[in-house]
Amino acid sequence: MAGNDDDLGRSDGLPLADEQRDELLARQARLVDARAAAEAAQQDRDEYIVDLDDAGVGPGATAAALGLLRASVERVLTDRRAAETAQRLAADVPRAAARSALDRAQERVDQAWKDAAD
Numbered sequence: 625m626a627g628n629d630d631d632l633g634r635s636d637g638l639p640l641a642d643e644q645r646d647e648l649l650a651r652q653a654r655l656v657d658a659r660a661a662a663e664a665a666q667q668d669r670d671e672y673i674v675d676l677d678d679a680g681v682g683p684g685a686t687a688a689a690l691g692l693l694r695a696s697v698e699r700v701l702t703d704r705r706a707a708e709t710a711q712r713l714a715a716d717v718p719r720a721a722a723r724s725a726l727d728r729a730q731e732r733v734d735q736a737w738k739d740a741a742d
Contacts, residue, residue, distance in 0.1 A: 673700045 676686045687694040
């Protein structure tokens with residue numbers, strides 16, 4: 625930046641001209657597109673790392689082959705395992721709640737039979 629002019633050619637406090645506004649919006653759109661592309665590439669890379677791990681390739685070999693730090697590969701695998709564990713636990717919650725409700729109902733039935741016998 626030179627002086628008070630920003631990289632769109634306007635001074636601080638002055639409104640944007642139509643062409644400057646259009647350029648700013650175009651830059652923002654390019655940034656959003658680039659961010660989406662980077663996130664998609666990151667997801668693809670993470671899936672590839674998990675596939676390599678599933679195939680028995682160790683984190684060290686994967687990191688060396690992809691030019692990454694071993695810690696980065698291990699982080700991807702740890703995050704993936706944590707997500708899978710959370711999904712399994714979330715799937716078990718309804719069954720556990722139903723099992724608990726059935727156990728409580730059975731206790732009430734048993735107590736009612738016991739009270740009736742007394």
